[in-house]
Each structure stands twice: as structure tokens, then as C-alpha cells.
Amino acid sequence: MTNNLKKLKQVLAKEGLRFTCQREEVWKEILSSGEHRDADEIYHSLREKGISVSRATVYRTIDVLVKYNMVRKLDVGVGPSKFEHKIDISHHDHIICMKCGKIEEFVVNQIENLQERVAEQYSFKLVRHIHQLFGICKDCQ
Amino acid sequence: MTNNLKKLKQVLAKEGLRFTCQREEVWKEILSSGEHRDADEIYHSLREKGISVSRATVYRTIDVLVKYNMVRKLDVGVGPSKFEHKIDISHHDHIICMKCGKIEEFVVNQIENLQERVAEQYSFKLVRHIHQLFGICKDCQ
DNA sequence: CTTAACTTGAGACTCATTATCAATAAGGAT
DNA sequence: ATCCTTATTGATAATGAGTCTCAAGTTAAG
Numbered sequence: 001m002t003n004n005l006k007k008l009k010q011v012l013a014k015e016g017l018r019f020t021c022q023r024e025e026v027w028k029e030i031l032s033s034g035e036h037r038d039a040d041e042i043y044h045s046l047r048e049k050g051i052s053v054s055r056a057t058v059y060r061t062i063d064v065l066v067k068y069n070m071v072r073k074l075d076v077g078v079g080p081s082k083f084e085h086k087i088d089i090s091h092h093d094h095i096i097c098m099k100c101g102k103i104e105e106f107v108v109n110q111i112e113n114l115q116e117r118v119a120e121q122y123s124f125k126l127v128r129h130i131h132q133l134f135g136i137c138k139d140c141q
Numbered sequence: 142m143t144n145n146l147k148k149l150k151q152v153l154a155k156e157g158l159r160f161t162c163q164r165e166e167v168w169k170e171i172l173s174s175g176e177h178r179d180a181d182e183i184y185h186s187l188r189e190k191g192i193s194v195s196r197a198t199v200y201r202t203i204d205v206l207v208k209y210n211m212v213r214k215l216d217v218g219v220g221p222s223k224f225e226h227k228i229d230i231s232h233h234d235h236i237i238c239m240k241c242g243k244i245e246e247f248v249v250n251q252i253e254n255l256q257e258r259v260a261e262q263y264s265f266k267l268v269r270h271i272h273q274l275f276g277i278c279k280d281c282q
Numbered sequence: 283c284t285t286a287a288c289t290t291g292a293g294a295c296t297c298a299t300t301a302t303c304a305a306t307a308a309g310g311a312t
Numbered sequence: 313a314t315c316c317t318t319a320t321t322g323a324t325a326a327t328g329a330g331t332c333t334c335a336a337g338t339t340a341a342g
Binding site for chain 2: 128133136137
Binding site: 159160161179180181196197200201220221222 | 328329330331332338339340
């Protein structure tokens with residue numbers, strides 16, 4: 001955990017940003033859960049714990065964390081974006097139920113490799129990708 | 142082309158919707174280009190041609206077209222969604238330059254198959270997917 | 283041709299996210 | 313430790329894509 005705080009400090013330093021208790025709290029809050037939550041949920045969770053941050057600061061902090069690959073932004077097609085931390089989490093993509101909104105995670109290494117090859121083919125330097133499968137889950141069919 | 146109009150009529154009938162000249166014009170406008178355009182661009186293109194439609198109607202019509210797989214909605218991560226028709230167009234995914242916004246299309250059948258297998262594995266009935274690679278293109282590196 | 287029901291368009295509205303800016307806090311220099 | 317410069321914060325206004333409203337106009341079934 002201390003390691004993760006160090007990581008935040010490093011990243012802020014690299015960006016020429018200051019280490020503040022708000023940024024620390026936002027980061028800790030995101031780390032505290034493996035759920036996919038939106039900015040408002042993170043904001044309210046902090047508020048309930050008596051920690052005073054503003055929505056603006058939550059958004060601003062998440063931006064930095066996303067830029068440095070510590071948090072993943074998940075656009076689920078409707079409503080606000082969801083976020084999840086990427087610490088000690090192996091890479092995965094998502095399969096999303098269009099009815100109930102359930103999100104499952106999946107990984108197929110073969111797909112990951114094929115993606116790299118596509119990027120090479122088009123002479124792109126690959127930075128990130130979105131791979132989301134949308135369908136109807138067993139319960140909703 | 143007449144075929145595509147027929148398709149629109151069929152789809153509208155299936156949805157219990159009426160065939161109107163606005164819906165026809167929106168559909169023809171989308172068909173007229175292979176570009177990835179947003180709703181506003183489509184709206185303005187119609188207006189420039191002297192065709193009177195409202196933004197609301199453009200959005201409403203696109204919704205139906207997307208629902209029936211005649212148009213694909215492309216969320217490019219920033220700004221408005223882009224749309225492209227899917228007539229006589231084989232399936233493809235996108236690789237997008239994060240600097241200049243250039244969009245290239247790619248297909249890897251192997252990935253398509255692997256996706257199907259993932260859906261099966263999670264007992265999802267697969268409806269659609271988003272697969273977008275984000276990176277820096279050759280020119281922007 | 284009538285009529286009931288659907289569609290349209292202009293603009294109001296929503297809601298996620300971003301910008302503004304005065305007040306506050308951080309942290310390097312002294 | 314105390315300034316002092318500069319970044320940050322938070323409350324709120326602003327933005328922008330997309331949706332909703334509803335009166336007026338169309339459609340098409342009978």
C-alpha cells in the first residue's frame with residue numbers, strides 16, 4: 001500500500017504536480033475496491049467517510065491516474081464512465097450485459113497478440129485499446 | 142439503392158414506424174458517404190443540400206438504423222459519436238490515432254472467432270462489440 | 283375524405299464533465 | 313520556522329452531446 005502511495009508521488013512529481021491529501025484520498029478510495037465505479041460513486045464514498053473532496057478534484061485526479069495507467073477508464077456505452085484501479089490486476093477486457101449492465105472480465109492472450117500485430121501492420125505505436133463485448137447474459141435471456 | 146430504401150421501409154414497418162421523407166433523407170445521406178461522421182455533420186450536410194430536417198430527427202432516425210444494424214455507432218473516446226453505414230461493407234474494427242484522430246479500419250477473422258468463444262464461455266448471447274486500438278500513427282510519432 | 287395516431291422541429295432540458303476564479307495550501311528559499 | 317510564489321481546491325457556472333416536450337403538421341388505414 002505504501003508502494004502505491006509512492007507511485008502516486010512519483011507520478012505527480014513527473015507531471016510537476018503537488019502531492020495533496022485530496023489526491024491521496026482519491027487514489028486510496030479507488031484502490032480500496034475492485035468494483036467498476038463512476039466518478040460520482042467515488043465522490044460519494046469519500047464523502048460518506050467524512051473526507052472532504054469536490055467532484056472537480058475527483059475528476060482531475062482520475063485524469064492523472066488514467067494517464068499513468070494506474071486507473072482504467074471504462075466507457076460502458078450509456079451513463080457515466082466507470083473506473084477501476086490497475087494495481088496487482090492483470091490486464092483484462094469486458095463483456096457487458098445490455099439489459100442488466102452486469103460486467104464480466106475476460107482475457108484472451110491470443111487476441112492481445114493479434115492486436116499488437118495489427119498495430120504494427122498500420123505502423124501505429126499502440127497505447128491502449130478498448131475491447132468490449134455487448135450481449136445478453138444468461139439471466140436476462 | 143432502391144434495395145436500401147426497401148430495407149428502411151421494412152425496418153420501419155417492423156418497428157411500427159412510418160416511412161417519412163425525413164427518415165428517407167437521413168438514410169440516403171448516411172449511405173452517400175463512407176466517412177465516419179457525427180450527427181451534426183450529417184445534419185449540416187442535409188441542410189446544405191436544402192433538405193429540411195431537424196437535429197432531433199437525425200438522432201431519432203440514426204437510433205433506429207443502429208438498432209437494425211444498418212448503421213454503426215463509433216464512440217471515439219472524445220467528442221460526439223461517429224456513424225458509418227454498414228451496407229455492402231464487410232465488418233471491421235478501428236485503429237485510431239490519439240494525436241490527429243485518423244481512423245483506419247482493420248479485420249482479423251481470428252479475433253472475431255475468439256470473441257464468439259468468449260461469449261459462449263460466459264453464456265452471453267453476443268449482440269455487438271467494440272474493438273478499438275488507440276495509438277500514435279506513423280505521421281504523428 | 284376523415285380521422286386517429288404518428289412524426290416533426292424548435293427549443294428547453296439533462297447530465298456528465300470541464301472551466302472559472304477567489305480562497306487556501308504546498309513546499310522551496312531564506 | 314517563516315515567507316512567498318505558485319499550484320490546488322471547491323463551489324458553482326458553463327459546456328456540449330444527446331434527449332424530451334408539445335403544438336402543429338403528416339401519414340395511411342378505413
